[in-house]
Amino acid sequence: MKYLEGRKYVIQAIFIAIGAVYLIKLFYIQVLDDSYKTAAESNAMRRVVQYPFRGLVYDRNGVLLVENTPVYDLMVVPKEARAIDTLEFCRLVGLTLLEYREKITAAKKYSYVKPSPFLQRLSNTEFAAIQDNLVDFPGFYINARTVRSYPHSSLAHALGYIGEISPRQLEDSTYHGYRQGDYLGISGIEREYEKYLMGKRGVKYTMVNVRGIEKGSFKNGAYDTLSEAGQNLVTTIDLKLQEYGEKLMSGGKVGSMVAIEPSTGEILALVSAPYFDPSLLTGKELGNNYMKLLRDPAKPLFNRPLMATYPPGSIFKLAQALIAMQEGVLTPETGYPCNWSLVKCSHRHPYPANLNIAIENSCNPYFYQVFRSVVNRGKYRNVYEDVRQGLDNWNKHIKTFGFASSLDIDLPGEKKGLMPSAKFYDRIYKRDGWKYPTIYSVSIGQGETGVTPLQMANFAATIANRGYYYKPHIVRSVGEKGKPLPEYLVKNYTSVDPMYFPPVIDGMQMVVEKGTGRNASLKHIGVVLCGKTGTVQNPHGKDHSVFIAFAPKDDPKIAIAVYVENAGSGANAGAPMASLMIEKYLTGTIKTKYRQRWEADMINGGFYKWGD
Structure with a gap:
């Protein structure tokens, strides 16, 4: 023991x-x-996000529209940014003490230990001024990335812009994977094609000492991941045509131009006036510039081709004729009197003995009677029920042309517009409170109708194709060798048989050769242009000028809609502007002296005196 x-x-x-x-x-x-x-202290590890290069954007001919420019973000890790000389730091970066406290508080609110942007979009000059002094301020470091820049000053509404992700978006599961300080598409192509343009972030792990000086990569980069650049986009836009359209719509004009290639649905030009330089919405002044544009009473941020809805005016008579022929109540030889007791006509003209003459002269009473024959069919004893059923049948037809529905263009913000139905009028007048005389203004594209300029151009393309259209789109391919999204390769047919389109097209040819659209003729270059004028009543001022067209007649290369607010007759502004755009696209120039004088009148506003 x-x-x-x-x-x-x-x-x-x-x-x-x-x-x-x-x-x-x-x-x-x-x-x-x-x-x-x-x-x-000498071997602290820092995780640095490597932002990818955002995809570039080109026009249909390979001209660069959007590129990337390097900028620098000053990042902060609040936990490490202690015991620094804040006054000296503020002097270095050009902040007041109050601004510093606000920014550091915001960074702490996001995360005490994770990096977040303290100052963003520093230029090369600003970066050089502070780079060597950052060693005295632990917790702060520079992170390089890129912002958008624009070699040209056109197409702002379609291109859109990028901006910093908002706190609300960060809380939305839709934006999973984004972090504070990340940039994403806010509008236009940048927003619609964000998932293709954004690329994939990379991560680099570096060793830094207590003063923030890099001491090399962590384990020779074994855990680093490379960033992947976003995919480039090739748009359908013809930059020269776009710039020309914006030139024609300069000088304070308000309105839209939309040009489409009928055989593909590709948008050749998308002009919204007034417009602005896309470079205003990039760089450090983005916020200030955005507020200036937002407060501008002319509303330059408003994308009129997609968002503005107007009565279509007389161009709508073409749709009325097509539906009436499909319904069997009109033939190309049908005549109606120009009866001013029904509705006033725009001018005196020969008796409309057939459809061609009626289209050529844009006869209001003729199409009043055409629409009445579609709506009042006499199928019901009750006249109120008869007009209700007739209008709903008409409504089904008109929607197949792309009206009162989204065309699903690959840009955000598209409006559907309005085409009346029986339920629409029932809400206003009660079920048995309205008949054809109540709604007759729809026959001539007035009243309770609303279409966008994009829908007008698509309507012109549909007629050019004799009864079908491809959904309008602005991106030709994702990646230089890619294709459009599948939905833009499908033909969309109207409810009207192709056999009924030639008489309407012949009438459109007569409009330009002998009728209200003579100012759109392209005989001097041997091109047959088919078009239709429209003069839209405006209770708040001068009428709006409208014109749709396509050319050449038998092998259409371009369809176009022009809508100029407060410009009067469709013959004075819309028709010549549309023909100048078509001539420019087909030939690359404006050849004759008289056409060049017209061009000058369109640009400087001389056309306003044409109707005087």
Whole structure:
């Protein structure tokens, strides 16, 4: 027993000795030797996000529309940004003490230990001014990325812009994967094609000392991931045509131009006036410039081709004729008197003995009677029910032309417009409170109708194709060798048989050769242009000028809609502008002197005197 008792003390002594050795070693490491502390301070790991290059954007001919420019963000990790000379730091970066406190508070609110942007979009000059001094301010470092820049000053509404993700978006699961300080598409192509343009972030792990100086990569980059650049986009836009359209719509005009290639649905030009330089919505002044544009009473941010809805005016008579022929209540040889007791006509003209003459002269009473024959079919004894059923049948037809529905263009914000139905009028007048005389203004594209300029251009393309259209789109391919999205390769047919389109097209030819659209003729270059004028009544001022057209007649290369607010007759502004655009697209120039004089009148506003 004494032997065992002795072994117990030996074992206890061994454990005490081992513990003493550990205590002495810990005391030496923690108190006497600072090498471990120095090593720890010298080997802090920093995770740096590598932002990818956003995809570039080109026009249909390979002209660069949107590129990337390098900028620098000053990042902060609040936990590390302690015990610094804040006054000296504010002097270095050009902030007041109050601004510094606001920004550091916002960073702490996001995360105390994660990096977030402190100052964004520093230029090369600003970056150079602070780079060498950042070693004195631990917790702050520079992160490089790119912002958008624009070699040209056109197409702002379609291109859109990018901006910093908002706190509300960060909370939305739709934006999973984005972080504070990330940029994404806010409008236009940038928004619609965000998932293709954005690319994929990379990560680089570096070792830094306590002063923030990089000491090399962590484990030779074993855990780094490379960023992947976004995919480039090739648009359908013809930049020269776009710039020409914006030139014609300059000088304070308000309105739209939309040009489409009928055989593909590709948008050749998308002009919204007034317009602005896309470079205003990039860089450090983005916020200030945006507010200036937002407060501008002319509303330059408003994308009129997609968002503005107007009565279509007399161009709508073409749709009325097509539906009436499909319903069997009209033939190309049908004549109606120009009876001013029904509705006033725009001017005196020969008796509309057939459809061609009626279209050529845009006869209001003729199309009053055409629409009445579609709506009042005499199928029901109750006249109210008869007109209700007739209008709903008409409504089904008109929607197949793309009216009162979204055309699903690959841009955000498209409006559907309005085409009346029986339920629409029931809400206003009650079920048995309206008949055809209540709604007759729809026959000539007035009253309770609303279409966008995009829908007008698509209507012109549909007639050019003799009864079908491809959904209008602005991106030709994702990637230089890619294709449009599948939905833009499908033909969409109207409810009207193709056999009924030639008489209407012949009438459109007569409009330009002998009728209200003579100012759109392209005989001087040997091109047969088919078009239709429209003069939309405006209770708030001068009438709006409208014109749709396509050319050439038998092999259409371009369809166009022009809508100029407060410009008067469709013959004075819409028709010549449309023909100038078509001539420019087909030939690359405006050849004759008289056409060049017209061009000058369109640009400087001289056309306003044409109707005087």
